[in-house]
Amino acid sequence: MDDDRSHHPPISGGLERRCNHDRNATPTGSGVAGSERAERRESVTAGLELPPGPEAERECEYPNCVYQPDGDGDWSVTMPINMHVTAPGEQRALAAIDAELAGLENPRWTRVLPDAPTAAWDSDGGQLVAPDRSVRRPRLGDAWTHVHVWELDADRVALHAHLDVIDLEYAYLHRGDAYHAATRRVREHLSVSNWRRETPYRIEYDVEAARRADWGPTGDTKLEYVPD
Template sequence: MVRTLTRRQAIVGVAGSAVGAGRASAADGEPLPESTRASVVDADRETDYPRCVYALEDGTWTVAMPVNVHARVPDDVGRDALAAVADAFTGASALRWTSALPDSRVAAWDRDADELVAPDLSVRRPRLGDEWAHVHVWAVDETRAAIHAHRDVFDLAASHFHRGAQYGAAARDALAQLRENGWRNRDTYSIEYGVAEDRLERWGETGDSRATLPP
């Protein structure tokens, strides 16, 4: 059966040349198991950004981390949001960032397509020790991209020997890289994640931010 091209796939196709090898496709098109569908934080991507990152835990997709940075490119800029974000993390100013390292499987929920979707771009900023800045990016539409930022903290028991943490600090890392490429961010911004209070407490500071690329 030929699968219908979704709006998101069309967007990614247009921006794909800018994203290149940074896109992990492992989760693309994978339906959320009925047993875990109740955990989905539903967001209509016509009007909203995806809210959470999903990761595999004991073979089950579950809410793991916040999508904590919203990126927007106004219509009059004349650039695709995903391509503009990708340029910031893969261009000449981003030599410390890389998409070449192995990555664990993560996804966001696309309500339009009723499926999990892999990031369109995933990059890390290696450094001595742990706490590497790690960024996942999803296209939302031509003017918006959703960004999740965390720091990789060393953990032998976790997938790929690290776990995501320090969301607020990582969001600041991501925003600093965007600002270096002409983006601006709002000082005060709040994201409604739709998760239980105990999970918010475990997440700690999420670094909720909105970045805009001015004309």
């Protein structure tokens, strides 16, 4: 990811999953002993059929999953990062997304509402980092579109989209769900003339089969910004 961390500070906490080619890296400030980290990695990866090395290397240029803290303060995978965004021209990818999801031209989207702690694994920096942007589109009732954005470099951002579903058992009274519907809403919101969409598109999340099944359709999408 981008080397400038002033806008997304590292987050300490234990890890359960991360990209295949970076399993031996130590997250900054994790506070987890080396032997314990090794045991945790072995317990998580046992029985998994991992994708081929070159394919995993390419996919892991983007972070795979959203991490959130559990009741013990350990960070673990909760949701998929289900949209890959590129902007190969002069405009930064993050600026292209900002133009669609922020500012006076997009009054229905807001950043001001409280949010649960959220992070993605930065395999280059060896640490969890908070998103660069977190926005919602409120509406009557629940099922608000909720988007987290991580800037990887000038040309790429990783985007996670879900719908906020009311659930009183959660600290913020909602949980993320309906990933497929959320990415569809994001695609429909983006200006047709400036974005090339690739879907169906497949992202390898490198998670246990049970968790992947529990997520259901994730709405994997590749977006490319095409300037006027």
